[in-house]
Amino acid sequence: MSIDLVVPENVELTTLLDELRKLSWAAADVLMAYARGQEPPYGFPKSLTIEEGGDGPVSAADMAVNELLISGLKDNFTFQDWDILSEETTKEKTFHRTNYKKDWCWILDPLDGTKDFLQGSENYAVHIALAHKKKPKIGLVLIPERNELWVGIIGSGAWCENRNGFKKDISFSERLDISELVLVSSKNHQQSTLLNLLSTLSFSKTKRIGSVGCKVASILRGESDVYISLSGKTAPKDWDMAAPHALIEAAGGMFSHADGANLIYQKSDYSQSGCLIASHGKSHLNICKKAMKFFSKEEPKFKV
Known part of the structure; x- marks a missing residue:
C-alpha cells in the first residue's frame, strides 16, 4: 500500500510519526504524574477531579491529555484539511456533529480505561488513530505504565517501541483451536x-x-x-x-x-x-x- 493512502499527500509519514511519538510520551508523563499524585508537567492543574459524565468518570487527566494532543496536532502541522474527533470534545456544548465531514480525521481517546486509571491499575492507555474516508489507517496505543507505544500502519506493519526507541516485533500466539x-x-x-x-x-x-x-x-x-x-x-x-x-x-x-x-x-x-x-x-x-x-x-x- 502506498504511503499516500495512510497519510495526506502533503504530510510526510516519518515526520508525522516522530511528532506522534513526542506527543505520546508527553501524554505518558502527564498521566503518570496524575496517577502518582505528583505535579503534572506543562502547567496542567495538580488536583485530580472526578465527575460522572454520560459514559463514566471524567478526570482532569483526561482533559489535560486531550488538550495536549489536540494542540500538538494543530500546532505542528500546516496541513489543516483534517478533522480532530476526541471523546472529550464531543461532550462540549459547542460540539457539532455535522462539522465532521472531511476525508481525513484524527480519532482520539486521551484516556481509555479511566476507571482502571482511577483504581490504580496499570491497564489504561492513550488511543491515537488517523482515519481516511471512515477507515482507520494509522493506530497508536500508548500504555504508560508498561513503557509501551504500539504503532500500526495499515499496509506497512506494526511494532512496539519504548521511550528510548527500542522496537519489538509483534508476537501472536500459535494457538489455533x-x-x-x-x-x-x-x-x-x-x-x-x-x-x-x-x-x-x-x-x-x-x-x-x-x-x-x-x-x-x-x-x-x-x-x-x-x-x-x-x-x-x-x-x-x-x-x-x-x-x-x-x-x-x-x-x-x-x-x-x-x-x-x-x-x-x-x-x-x-x-x-x-x-x-x-x-x-x-x-x-x-x-x-x-x-x-x-x-x-x-x-x-x-x-x-
Missing part, C-alpha cells in the same frame, strides 16, 4: 448475553483487563488471542476502537463484526454497536461462524 484460545475481557463490563455467548464459544481461559487498547496489546504480545465486545444498554464509540482496530489489522490480525462486516467510523452517533471481534486472525472466521450460530439460535433479534 477455539478450545485453546485465551479470551481477553473487560473487568467492568459484563452482561448476560455476552456471558452466554462466551459459554458457547468455550475458550480455554479468560484474562480480565481494562481498556480496549490494553486488550489488543495483550493479543499482540501473545498473552491472549481474542477480544469480543457486545453492546448492551450502551455501545463503545469510535475512539474506543479506531486505534486498536488499525493496530491489530496492521499487525496481520483481524477486527470485524461477528458476521465479518467491517467497522465503519464517523457515523452520526460515533457508535460501534453490535458484536465486535478482534483476534490474531488465525481462527477469526471460525470464531465468527460459531458466534453467528449462537445469535441465530439464542438471540435472533440481536443486531451483530
